Amino acid sequence: MTNRNSLRTKDVPTQVKNQELVDQRRLQIVNAAVRLFIEKGFHKTTTREIAQAAGISIGLLYEYVASKEDVLYLVCEAIHAEVEHGVTEALKRVKKGRDVLAEMLREYFLVCDRMSDHILLIYQETRALPQQWRKRVLENEVKITGIFVETLRHLAESGDLPHKDKQSIELIAHNISVLGHMWTFRRWFLTRHYSIEDYIKLQTDFILGKSAGKHSD
Amino acid sequence: MTNRNSLRTKDVPTQVKNQELVDQRRLQIVNAAVRLFIEKGFHKTTTREIAQAAGISIGLLYEYVASKEDVLYLVCEAIHAEVEHGVTEALKRVKKGRDVLAEMLREYFLVCDRMSDHILLIYQETRALPQQWRKRVLENEVKITGIFVETLRHLAESGDLPHKDKQSIELIAHNISVLGHMWTFRRWFLTRHYSIEDYIKLQTDFILGKSAGKHSD
DNA sequence: GTATCCTGACTGAGCGCTCAGTCATTACCC
DNA sequence: GGGTAATGACTGAGCGCTCAGTCAGGATAC
Numbered sequence: 001m002t003n004r005n006s007l008r009t010k011d012v013p014t015q016v017k018n019q020e021l022v023d024q025r026r027l028q029i030v031n032a033a034v035r036l037f038i039e040k041g042f043h044k045t046t047t048r049e050i051a052q053a054a055g056i057s058i059g060l061l062y063e064y065v066a067s068k069e070d071v072l073y074l075v076c077e078a079i080h081a082e083v084e085h086g087v088t089e090a091l092k093r094v095k096k097g098r099d100v101l102a103e104m105l106r107e108y109f110l111v112c113d114r115m116s117d118h119i120l121l122i123y124q125e126t127r128a129l130p131q132q133w134r135k136r137v138l139e140n141e142v143k144i145t146g147i148f149v150e151t152l153r154h155l156a157e158s159g160d161l162p163h164k165d166k167q168s169i170e171l172i173a174h175n176i177s178v179l180g181h182m183w184t185f186r187r188w189f190l191t192r193h194y195s196i197e198d199y200i201k202l203q204t205d206f207i208l209g210k211s212a213g214k215h216s217d
Numbered sequence: 218m219t220n221r222n223s224l225r226t227k228d229v230p231t232q233v234k235n236q237e238l239v240d241q242r243r244l245q246i247v248n249a250a251v252r253l254f255i256e257k258g259f260h261k262t263t264t265r266e267i268a269q270a271a272g273i274s275i276g277l278l279y280e281y282v283a284s285k286e287d288v289l290y291l292v293c294e295a296i297h298a299e300v301e302h303g304v305t306e307a308l309k310r311v312k313k314g315r316d317v318l319a320e321m322l323r324e325y326f327l328v329c330d331r332m333s334d335h336i337l338l339i340y341q342e343t344r345a346l347p348q349q350w351r352k353r354v355l356e357n358e359v360k361i362t363g364i365f366v367e368t369l370r371h372l373a374e375s376g377d378l379p380h381k382d383k384q385s386i387e388l389i390a391h392n393i394s395v396l397g398h399m400w401t402f403r404r405w406f407l408t409r410h411y412s413i414e415d416y417i418k419l420q421t422d423f424i425l426g427k428s429a430g431k432h433s434d
Numbered sequence: 435g436t437a438t439c440c441t442g443a444c445t446g447a448g449c450g451c452t453c454a455g456t457c458a459t460t461a462c463c464c
Numbered sequence: 465g466g467g468t469a470a471t472g473a474c475t476g477a478g479c480g481c482t483c484a485g486t487c488a489g490g491a492t493a494c
Contacts, residue, residue, distance in 0.1 A: 015472090039342050044347070057475045058455085062452075066451095123340060128258070138406070167411070168423075170410070171420070171423070172423060175420075186358075193387065203388070203392075209426040233440090235439085264484060274441045275485085277440050280439075284484080438494105440492090441490075442487105442488105443487095444486080445483095451492100453479100454470085455475085456474080457472105461469085462470090463469095
């Protein structure tokens with residue numbers, strides 16, 4: 001995982017003066033912690049294990065964070081940065097072509113596929129964060145959903161999407177986000193029946209409205 | 218919460234002979250634990266707190282379960298039983314009328330609304346279960362999704378739903394499940410913008426395919 | 435009397451975090 | 465340049481405490 005945790009990271013206190021060093025060490029720490037948290041979960045991972053996996057001493061770990069929860073927060077921020085980066089990069093590639101929505105969905109689902117474990121981690125361990133930071137992590141979700149809202153709005157304005165009011169568009173954006181996540185937290189079941197390509201195709205049809213029912217109203 | 222945890226519950230060992238008593242005590246324990254787990258999470262809740270809230274001693278608690286994780290398992294099973302009961306009850310009411318799918322969605326989303334905290338709990342704490350039981354809890358999710366699969370299949374056969382292959386129907390069932398859950402795990406955001414009635418209406422439109430895009434293929 | 439249910443003081447493993455001390459590097463002085 | 469002082473990154477043994485789980489013994493029912 002690359003270091004995109006530049007902004008929010010500043011809120012986590014450190015004893016170390018050299019900012020470059022802080023970034024580098026925290027990158028080590030986050031990478032180690034992500035691996036361990038995915039493997040055994042936050043609660044069953046000890047601070048010593050994190051330190052060891054990061055290649056530093058337990059004492060030094062606490063020069064760079066004030067608590068174990070700080071580590072989890074850094075991890076969550078890093079994951080979000082990664083996802084957001086993935087999505088915006090994908091969007092750039094897509095915007096030029098046609099069939100923007102379908103292409104966007106495809107790219108997004110692929111990001112979710114790649115980041116499965118990480119996204120799952122956020123669903124499972126956010127609760128362990130202190131109130132204030134939990135809130136921030138949740139707002140990151142909204143931020144990513146916001147990217148979809150923007151795209152959908154553009155499409156609606158340019159007429160490539162049936163007119164929708166703001167409320168509908170926003171909810172559809174949430175649906176897209178969550179249906180991407182569904183691939184991560186029901187992966188254990190879904191992969192038995194669908195490849196990621198199946199999944200992309202079927203979900204795209206569903207979201208684009210090729211899907212269900214006739215109405216009697 | 219009523220006691221619907223009759224089957225799977227037998228797998229959790231107890232020292233107490235009187236089965237009635239076991240059921241009654243475990244009900245106390247589960248009710249107490251649910252409340253505490255929702256409030257502070259599994260890891261921050263002590264076994265003592267559970268015992269006290271259940272009105273029994275710590276020693277007695279361990280006559281009815283073998284570990285703290287047992288309690289979590291009982292809680293998960295109870296919640297699932299409750300949700301399943303809610304859904305099947307709702308379905309019975311619905312099947313007679315018309316517009317079955319829309320009515321089913323409505324009832325299901327209302328169940329999710331009522332059981333918000335409980336469903337969220339399962340998302341957040343399943344990880345803390347030992348492997349084998351985690352699997353069972355996950356399979357309960359599939360079971361509930363299965364109810365939707367059944368209903369959709371009936372509708373498809375009776376022609377009230379455009380023909381869909383098995384794969385599509387199954388995935389739509391999963392989507393419905395998860396979009397219900399979304400109301401619980403994004404509740405903190407969604408309630409700012411939508412009432413549950415708004416949510417039901419918009420999601421129903423979305424799922425029934427009144428929703429999005431035109432295609433260029 | 436004995437089988438069963440129940441109590442709560444007790445144990446000890448485990449873990450987050452600290453802090454006294456080490457060492458490499460830099461800054462400063464003459 | 466060489467001697468000295470200051471800085472701050474780094475170490476890891478161990479402290480303090482929490483908390484799941486136990487067990488010896490008491491209460492109750494029949």
